[in-house]
Amino acid sequence: MRYPGVCLGILFSCLALLLACSGGGGGGSAVPQNPDHLMGGSIQGTALQLTPTVSTFAGTAGGTNGTGAAARFNAPMGIASDGTYLYVADPTENQIRRIEISTGAVTTLAGTGAQGALDGEGTAATFSSPDGIAFVGANLYVTEVGNNKIRKIVIATGVVTTLAGSGEYGAADGAGLTATFNHPCGITTDGTNLYVTDVYNYKIRQIVIATGMVSSLTGTANTPSTLGVSDGPGSGATFNGVSGITTDGTNLYVADTGNQKIRKIVIATGVVSSFTGAASIASTAGAVDGPSSGATFNFPRGITTDGTNLYVADTSNFKIRMIVIATGVVSSFTGTSDTVGTVGAMDGSAVSATFAAPFDITSDGTNLYIVDMNNDKIRKIVIATGVVSSVTGTADSRSAEGAADGPGAMATFNYPYGITTDGTALYVPDTGNDTIRKIQ
Numbered sequence: 001m002r003y004p005g006v007c008l009g010i011l012f013s014c015l016a017l018l019l020a021c022s023g024g025g026g027g028g029s030a031v032p033q034n035p036d037h038l039m040g041g042s043i044q045g046t047a048l049q050l051t052p053t054v055s056t057f058a059g060t061a062g063g064t065n066g067t068g069a070a071a072r073f074n075a076p077m078g079i080a081s082d083g084t085y086l087y088v089a090d091p092t093e094n095q096i097r098r099i100e101i102s103t104g105a106v107t108t109l110a111g112t113g114a115q116g117a118l119d120g121e122g123t124a125a126t127f128s129s130p131d132g133i134a135f136v137g138a139n140l141y142v143t144e145v146g147n148n149k150i151r152k153i154v155i156a157t158g159v160v161t162t163l164a165g166s167g168e169y170g171a172a173d174g175a176g177l178t179a180t181f182n183h184p185c186g187i188t189t190d191g192t193n194l195y196v197t198d199v200y201n202y203k204i205r206q207i208v209i210a211t212g213m214v215s216s217l218t219g220t221a222n223t224p225s226t227l228g229v230s231d232g233p234g235s236g237a238t239f240n241g242v243s244g245i246t247t248d249g250t251n252l253y254v255a256d257t258g259n260q261k262i263r264k265i266v267i268a269t270g271v272v273s274s275f276t277g278a279a280s281i282a283s284t285a286g287a288v289d290g291p292s293s294g295a296t297f298n299f300p301r302g303i304t305t306d307g308t309n310l311y312v313a314d315t316s317n318f319k320i321r322m323i324v325i326a327t328g329v330v331s332s333f334t335g336t337s338d339t340v341g342t343v344g345a346m347d348g349s350a351v352s353a354t355f356a357a358p359f360d361i362t363s364d365g366t367n368l369y370i371v372d373m374n375n376d377k378i379r380k381i382v383i384a385t386g387v388v389s390s391v392t393g394t395a396d397s398r399s400a401e402g403a404a405d406g407p408g409a410m411a412t413f414n415y416p417y418g419i420t421t422d423g424t425a426l427y428v429p430d431t432g433n434d435t436i437r438k439i440q
Helices: 006-014 016-022
Strands: 053-058 079-081 085-090 095-100 105-110 130-136 139-144 149-154 159-164 184-189 193-198 203-208 213-216 242-247 251-256 261-266 272-274 300-305 309-314 319-324 330-332 358-363 367-372 377-382 388-390 419-421 426-430 435-439
Touching (some): 079 426, 130 184, 184 242, 242 309, 309 358, 358 419
Antiparallel strands (some): 053 435, 130 139, 203 213, 358 367, 367 377, 419 426
């Protein structure tokens, strides 16, 4: 199986324990008009009415356009939606693809397919391993791990410009093209700024959308941070294997995977705190619930917020955790409190339900939807009751790896990577099958 993209390799190194147990990958999600993409979805606000039935919305292996199954993808990864179209980062093909939701027609919004860093209109532009996508107003913003750049795409015209990044490896702050990155990967937005996980600089970068001005929200300006776990003023804060990132508009919440904790960044000041675990100390992997200072996680990865609670895919604890933002109290939204979950695929009550590598998470405001990657299925949790069900695959059973469409119980996936919604259906990059799958 291919494992495309630099960010995935970075994440694998952070998730060595998970991979040793069962293999796997990562993903991302986004939602219309509030794209807390790539690492962690946001609340959609309208409950989906799913049958559910799974169909191959677009793609088989390759890199050509067409409608539905006639189109070709090559290990698609990042995905975002504006409610009319899906936008897909096709990193192996070095393109941004667009899928019209009403017809399934796939076109290339930008990128020749050749590796490069040229700005230009639509298919005259070139990319190198595009990965994360954020949707803001009439534009897309794309992280490029191969070029160490943040690119802007005007959706109406396909015109590509470089918002930030010279293309060189580095940690320089400054105006647009003078700034440098070292593997920018995850991206989220508050509508005014972009926030990027600059993975090998071990810091979070802030980019003013209107001007392209880049600053180090954490870490020392113009300097890579060292791997660490320091809290405090942004200039001295450090991270270890940051993955999921989401925002409530005032704060950023980051799954600091290697430090086994959730970190909080006050956007206005850059002050970093350990939202869970002891300040400035890496947490020991565990499953302890309760007050935030004593709570532990085991390779947390996906994260989303509804403004009141955070929901975390606690990957190697095989459960979903909830954190009340106002108090920091952590609870096991699924599984038994203070206990590592059992690897499995059981549906039912929150206490009895089991997962196998929950990796990404999004919500419609009423339900959570989880990419349960090592079960090759999509799971649903009713927020009000905690009841878990299998949106795809047979209840209480791991799905066989495959590419079958049809009613949810019969459908199969191969390495589902992320998840998004247009308010009516769910869309999943099925990376191992080179397809985009639709669940409605």
